[in-house]
Amino acid sequence: MRLLSLRLKSFRAHAETSVDFATKINLLHGPNGAGKTNVLEAIYYLCLTKSFLTRNDAHALQRGAQFFEVDGTFQGEQRASTTVRLAYVPSEGKRLFRNGAPLVRLAEIVGELPLVILSPTDHVLTDGGPEHRRRFLNTTLSQARPVYLDDLLKYRRALKQRNALLHQIRRGGRLAPGTLNAWDEELVQLGGRIIFRRRQFMEHFAGFLAEAYRLLDAVGEEPTMEYVTVASTHDASDAESIAVRFRDKLDSLRRRESEQGRTLAGPHRDEVIFRLGDFEVRPYASQGQHRTVGLAIRLATFLYLRNRLEETPLLLLDDVFGALDARRAEVVLDLLNSDAVGQSVITAARPEMLARHVQFGTGDHNAIALADGSVINSSVTTGIDRSESLEKDEVNTVDATG
Amino acid sequence: MYLTSETVETLVEQFSKLPTVGRKTAQRLAAYVLKMPREDVVQLAEALVAVKDRVMACTICFNVTDNDPCPICASAKRDRAVICVVEEPNDVLALERTGEYRGLYHVLGGVISPLDGIGPDDLKIRELVARVAGSAGGDGLSEDADEPVTEVILAMNPNVEGDTTAYYIGQLLGALGAQVTRIARGLPIGGDLEYADEATLSRALEGRAGM
Numbered sequence: 078m079r080l081l082s083l084r085l086k087s088f089r090a091h092a093e094t095s096v097d098f099a100t101k102i103n104l105l106h107g108p109n110g111a112g113k114t115n116v117l118e119a120i121y122y123l124c125l126t127k128s129f130l131t132r133n134d135a136h137a138l139q140r141g142a143q144f145f146e147v148d149g150t151f152q153g154e155q156r157a158s159t160t161v162r163l164a165y166v167p168s169e170g171k172r173l174f175r176n177g178a179p180l181v182r183l184a185e186i187v188g189e190l191p192l193v194i195l196s197p198t199d200h201v202l203t204d205g206g207p208e209h210r211r212r213f214l215n216t217t218l219s220q221a222r223p224v225y226l227d228d229l230l231k232y233r234r235a236l237k238q239r240n241a242l243l244h245q246i247r248r249g250g251r252l253a254p255g256t257l258n259a260w261d262e263e264l265v266q267l268g269g270r271i272i273f274r275r276r277q278f279m280e281h282f283a284g285f286l287a288e289a290y291r292l293l294d295a296v297g298e299e300p301t302m303e304y305v306t307v308a309s310t311h312d313a314s315d316a317e318s319i320a321v322r323f324r325d326k327l328d329s330l331r332r333r334e335s336e337q338g339r340t341l342a343g344p345h346r347d348e349v350i351f352r353l354g355d356f357e358v359r360p361y362a363s364q365g366q367h368r369t370v371g372l373a374i375r376l377a378t379f380l381y382l383r384n385r386l387e388e389t390p391l392l393l394l395d396d397v398f399g400a401l402d403a404r405r406a407e408v409v410l411d412l413l414n415s416d417a418v419g420q421s422v423i424t425a426a427r428p429e430m431l432a433r434h435v436q437f438g439t440g441d442h443n444a445i446a447l448a449d450g451s452v453i454n455s456s457v458t459t460g461i462d463r464s465e466s467l468e469k470d471e472v473n474t475v476d477a478t479g
Numbered sequence: 480m481y482l483t484s485e486t487v488e489t490l491v492e493q494f495s496k497l498p499t500v501g502r503k504t505a506q507r508l509a510a511y512v513l514k515m516p517r518e519d520v521v522q523l524a525e526a527l528v529a530v531k532d533r534v535m536a537c538t539i540c541f542n543v544t545d546n547d548p549c550p551i552c553a554s555a556k557r558d559r560a561v562i563c564v565v566e567e568p569n570d571v572l573a574l575e576r577t578g579e580y581r582g583l584y585h586v587l588g589g590v591i592s593p594l595d596g597i598g599p600d601d602l603k604i605r606e607l608v609a610r611v612a613g614s615a616g617g618d619g620l621s622e623d624a625d626e627p628v629t630e631v632i633l634a635m636n637p638n639v640e641g642d643t644t645a646y647y648i649g650q651l652l653g654a655l656g657a658q659v660t661r662i663a664r665g666l667p668i669g670g671d672l673e674y675a676d677e678a679t680l681s682r683a684l685e686g687r688a689g690m
Contacts, residue, residue: 223677241593253599259647
């Protein structure tokens, strides 16, 4: 899949910005606060309907703006081009349009425009809390399987309802017999399917993780993973029997749950343990190892989704090169330049190192300079001499701040 | 207040309290009412008051009605052995439009939702259980009660609350020995396969039937 063009309106630093993208590597460069990462955030919004920087959509509003709007045109390998537009108004929330038609459910778009983002904070995948690892599972699986996302959204709803009920119980509220039981049933059915698909995914993913680790030319033993949940692989091999184990677990926790007023087991409490050889990454790895494993997980996600989906995912790299040593940076750049990766969009404060390795402005690769939320220069050459294109603004440049 | 008439503004405010009506639509409705003949406006106003004064809940199925029992419960042509359980009166309308269903209804008045503070006792579930149990026992108070209920169809919406409510009722009625069924979920007829969203399509695949 390829992103052809993107337009941002009242989005973060951007009053109104249009960007055209080249087929392979796109470099967004410029000083801090120029709005480079916001372009990645806008792409993320279109593909996954949310931000990777904040859970509060209002944070993405330009200061003083009443709404923001992002739209992009994508060219599929299998499909005709698709235009996606996302509009956000604080009082009404987000609305998404595909080729002009409104989507009833935002989730419908997830997986259609696959995307993987690499960022300097990816070490949280192994040195952060379990919620980061669950989010990784959810984001990846939601893109790989639309049913997963549907189950996940329902599970969250059922969880909220069940917690509200447990809260009533804790406060001594009287309850019709069988009510909690009915919510247990809904929760374990949805949870059983989620856990089953996560486990299937982990088995499949292990090979891609090993491959990514080798690609990074990392020394030492390869990473492995283990999924820790309410049921072990031995005694529950399908969604139904996992649901049975999940129910047993809830039964055994009933008293504690009534005391605490919340659900204490299930996919929302599960954990993924990463290991290098025999030792657990989370407590024992060095900072460098956390960074390497984090990067490997993201690359493996890309390889996995590319293998699983018809469309090659778009790869976003947010300021990743600043944190890599020269050798590893070269490995990643070579990968971006290879056939293994389709289109990528990179942000960097200082583009010099990248410019030494990649021929920007050759048609395949594009370097876009940003300042104060505007494109000030784009090196895309459409038959234009490169030196000329560096002098004046390109067609794809809209400067609304002037 | 930015209208020149406070009376019109009051009407706009009243309209905008209605579901799906925003401020702009409310203004358009108010402007339309201004142009309507007086007798039409009187009819509208009377109709609004009448639904509050005359409409009641059927004491058998709890659907909205002017007469108790409601025309469906009173009809001799309906199959009294089947009860279809729905969330709201509007769901009865939807099922009646099919012309396929000839049984009776039971309107719950909502679904179990702890987040909204709604438990089974806030719905007409106890009444449903009594209806099914009463028919099986045959209390002989009326002719209707003699006919046993052979099937209860649960037609709640296919979401988390609807599923949970259906499960809850299923457990209660199952204990009475009644046959309980749940309406199927899947593809809308007339909707092309290629336009169905993936989740619906996957569910339809899961629930595929032999032929």
